[in-house]
Amino acid sequence: MVAALVGGVLVAGGVASAAPTSSPAVENTIGFKLGCDGYEHLAVDIADVFHSTGATVSAPEKVVAGSTFTYRVQPNVMSVPTGGHAGRSVGKWTRLKYDFDIPAGVSLVDAQVVAGTSSNLSGVTPSVIRINDGGSPDGAGTHLRISGNNQTADSNNKGGNGPSTSKNSDGGIEVGAGKTFRLPAIDVTVVAGAAGSTVQPKLRATDGDSGAFNSPKNAFTFLQYETLWPGYWERYNCSPRDSSGGGLNAGGQALATVNVVSQAATTTAVTSGASATIGQSTDLIAQVSPAPTGGTVQFKDGGTDIDVPVAVVNGVATLPHTFTAAGDHSITAVYDGVLEFLTSTSPARTVSVAAADVQTTTALTVPSSAVEQTSVALTANISPATDGGTVQFKDGGTDIGGPIAVTAGGATLDHTFTTTGSHSITAVYSGTAGFGGSTAQAQTIEISSSALSTTTTLQVPAAAITGSAVDLTATVAPNNAVGTVQFKSNGTAIGTPVAVSAGVATLSHSFDAAGAQSVTADFTAGAGFVSSSASAQTVTVSDPAPVDVETTTSLSVPATAITGTAVDLTATVAPNNAVGTVQFKSNGTAIGTPVAVSAGVATLSHSFDVAGAQSVTADFTAGAGFASSSASAQTVTVSDPAPVDVETTTSLSVPATAITGAAVDLTATVAPNNAVGTVQFKSNGTAIGSPVTVSGGTATLSHSFDAAGAQSITADFTAGAGFVSSSASAQTVTVSDPAPIDVETTTSLSVPATATTGAAVDLTATVAPNNAVGTVQFKSNGTAIGSPVTVSGGTATLSHIFDAAGAQSITADFTAGSGFKNSVASAKSVQVSVADQESVVELNIPTDAK
Known part of the structure; x- marks a missing residue:
């Protein structure tokens, strides 16, 4: 019989049963040490050794009682040393064997070595056999052994465990000195026991003294050959423990636990309605009992699948479906089953599908305009023409009067509009026996008034400052119109309505928030006039310009890091009361989210995931009152974790x-x-x-x-x-260098003749020769302006805003770097004037003016 491992289920012949008998396989790795007692041939007890290793088990978490399933056990890597006992060199390990217990409560079907899962082995090709406590092949044995032809080590003072043992000769599986090797995985196929039991794969540690320290029945044994002439043979019996006097460690416990469960029978019933109409969606509903923990239902119409399977939720599966053919339809529902619930198929349910109603169209006839308080006719025509049903006329979605009966395909409503403006009229036909309902396309009626029309225009300043009053003025024509104007900003009323006088209403208003303000003016007319509204005007409101504090940002990072290990990246912002966030970046890409600055410091704990040089930067984004700044890049050399080699x-x-x-x-x-x-x-x-x-x-x-x-x-x-x-x-x-002769330099200064307070101007110093290195300190009336500016290509430029009017005497002092001499530019004068101010003219008109 050919068997395959599919999602933790052993599938015979490649065909799975309708309901799964096993949950998907879960992989679990347990690391542990093997404690090995050493004994040298010729009866010398030598030092114990402990090897770090482990095992990886791939097994389902649940299986059905009595089902056949496969789990996999993979021994983890171990390393053969190069140095042996008493200063000798190790030549190899030979006669390796690794034993596992067959779990209690199961029936063993098969065990096979998994091809391609071992490494660095030589000698006899590994195989897996079933053995008894004495190590001999036995169809009723309780252990599985990975070995080469069952050739194992003789324990000298403890005897061997198997029919082919030796204390001083090669045999079976071998591994060369200094190599890291892996024994092959084995696939173990068993039949699960009763529901409620568990299946627990383990190393051999339960029969006799197999769990004791130093026993030939220990799970792992081998001979170590040491090359010093005439050659030495050392036997090692290894059990899962951390010390010779300690108990079994994690390797001596269950490597995995598989829970054995029962599988309940289910029933499925179609519970949806018995009738439907062509072209109209109806829900097909299936009820699965008892309510399972998952699975899907496939609905069928006369044995043909309807759409795709539908997930079962709380025992119910629902599928919206539109039938396309009239007549009786035989509907069934097939539940596919899950691990603990078997599949089932419902009895057929007949759904009678009726033909759809005749589709109708409704056309609406209305006048294009009318006068308020005057009756007009609203007419709806139904096609195809029929008697029966009603038409509900609507104005902007609101019913006009009651439904009007349809006669010979027509319905008419006489209606008087009481408000002026555009009215969107529709007509909704209810339908009648054999005829579907329909809705007419909206028609617009313009309703006018006999009152005198007005127009309202709005004048506002283009810009304003928060806290400073500006005038908002509405002009209403004709200028004898009576009423009030309500000014609004972004749709919200500003103050109370202002009475119109001689066609004008003015409101003095202070905006309290910066941003674009959409200002409108709505004229509410008195008797004899029609209300009107002005088009919106935009006022751009800004706060008084703040003077942000300059900041500097520096970066502290480790010179090196290891992939996967967190390191701290720290940015220091001065002054330390600066508020804002720092975005750390690696090779130009943001690392994590911005970090808030606290007391001048922002720290990010970060694990690099790629080895190599990482250029780390920190960009400080300032909060209100501070200027943003960036730290110079720092390099972190990231490497992968070092192998287990000799430290240097x-x-x-x-x-x-x-x-x-x-x-x-x-x-x-x-x-x-x-x-x-x-x-x-x-x-x-x-x-x-x-x-x-x-x-x-x-x-x-x-x-x-x-x-x-x-x-x-x-x-x-x-x-x-x-x-x-x-x-x-x-x-x-x-x-x-040999004592150099510094090169003489000259510095000249270029500045604008005039400037305005609050507006930036460029101050430029030119240093000759143009390869000179150093910085330029600009000064105004003898006081330094900003920080020194680095000279590049013979020039240094500073963008500066003067904050006081008057004549400013500008100088530029060049401080030379290595190989050049300092120089100073002649002073230049900048005449600074105060920026123009906004002016406001207020007009007062007597209240009795005509």
Whole structure:
């Protein structure tokens, strides 16, 4: 019989049953140590050893009682050491075997090695067999063994566990010294026991002394061959424990728990209505009892699927469906079943589907205009013409009068409009036997008044300042119109209505919020006039310009990080009372959400997920009263977690000083001195030359510096196989040039002749020669303006806003960098004037003016 593992269910011949007998497989990994008692051939008891390993089990959480299912056990990796007992070298492990208990309460069907799941094994190809307590193949045995032809280690003082044992010869599964290996996974197929029981895969640790420390029945045993002539053989019996005197650890407990459940029978019934109409949606409803925990229902019409299966919720499945053919339809519902509930099919239910009513159209005839308080005829015509049913006329969705009976396809309503303006009229036909209802397309009637029309216009300022009063003026024509004007801002009334006098109404108003304000004016007419409204006008309201406090942002990050391990990224904002948030970024991409600044500091705990150089920045977005700023980028070198190799340390020896162009030796010392690899020397983070091979624990590079200044020298040791890379602490070499002759510079100043308070102007200093390096401090009347500006390409420019009127004497002082001399520009004068102010003219008109 061919068997396959499908979602934790063993499927024979590739065909699954209607209702599942197993939940999907869940994978669980348990790490533990194997404590191994050592015994050397020729009767020498040697030191115990403990190997870190574990097991991964893939098994369903639930199975049905009596069902056949498969679980998988995969031993985790272990490593063979290179150093053995008494200073000898290990050659290999041989005669490996790994035993597992067959869970209580099940019937074993089969156990198979899973191809492609082992690594770094040699010798006999691994297989899995069923054994008894003595280690011999036995169809009634209670254990499973992974081995090579059941060739196992003889325990010397404890005996062996199997028919083919040896204390001093090769055999079975082997692994070479220094290798990390994995024994193969096994698929174990069993028949579940009674409902309410559990299935618990375990290592062998329950028969006799198999769970004791140092027993040939221990779950894992092997021989270790050590190569010093004439060769030494050491037997190891290993059980899951952390110390020789301690109890069994997690490896000696259940590696997984599978709960065995029962499967209840279900009944399904179609409970929806027995009638429907072509073209009209109706709900098909199925009731599953007892209410299952999931599954779907497939509705069928005469055996043909209707749409797709519908999920069962609280025992009910509902499918909206529109029938397309008249007559009797035989509807059934098939429940597909879930783990604890069997499938079932409902009895057929007959749904009688009737033909649809004849579709009608309704046309509306109304006059295009009328005068208020005058009766007009509203007429609806139904097609095809019929007697019966009613028409409800509506004005903007509101019923006009009562329904009008339809005669010979027509219905007419005489109606008097009492309000002026546009009226949207519709007619809704109710339908009658054999004829469907319909609604006419809306028609518009313009209702006018005999009163005198008016127009209202609005005058407002284009801009305003919060807290400062401005005049809003409405002009009503004709100018003898009587009534009041209600001013509004963004739809909300401003103050009380203002009486119109000689065609004008004025309101003095102070806006209290900045932003665009849509101002309107609604004229409410008195007797003999018609009300009117002015078109909206926009007033742009702004707050008085605040003077934001300048900020600076600096960034503190670790030089290195490990992928998956959180590190703190800290931004410091000055002054420390600044409010706002900091957005951290890595290589230009935002990390997390903005972090609020508290007492001048914002910290983000972040785990990098990719190795490599990460350029980290911090952008401070200021709150009210402060200016935003950004920190300079800092580099975090992110690496993956180091393998389990020999740790190394690297130290660096460099001269304290050097002269440009003169070679000096840079020497890195790597410990231990047998470490293999190369050293990359760096100056200020940039590689110097090619990597230098380490020999006898040292690597030396002869190097000539080509630039003066403090050079931060580092040495990064890149390890070869078996060692961990390391870096030396940075050492500083102060490099100087032969005494240079500083280049003379000249500085000239360009400023505008005039400026206005509150408006920014550019102040520009030009430094010759144009390769000069340094900064320029601009001053006004001898006082520094802003911070020094870096010279780039021979120029430095400062955008500045003068806050006081009068003559300002502007100077520019160039502070030179290395190789250049300072210079000062001649003073230039800027005449600063006060910005123009808004003016308001108020007009007072006597109340008795004609």
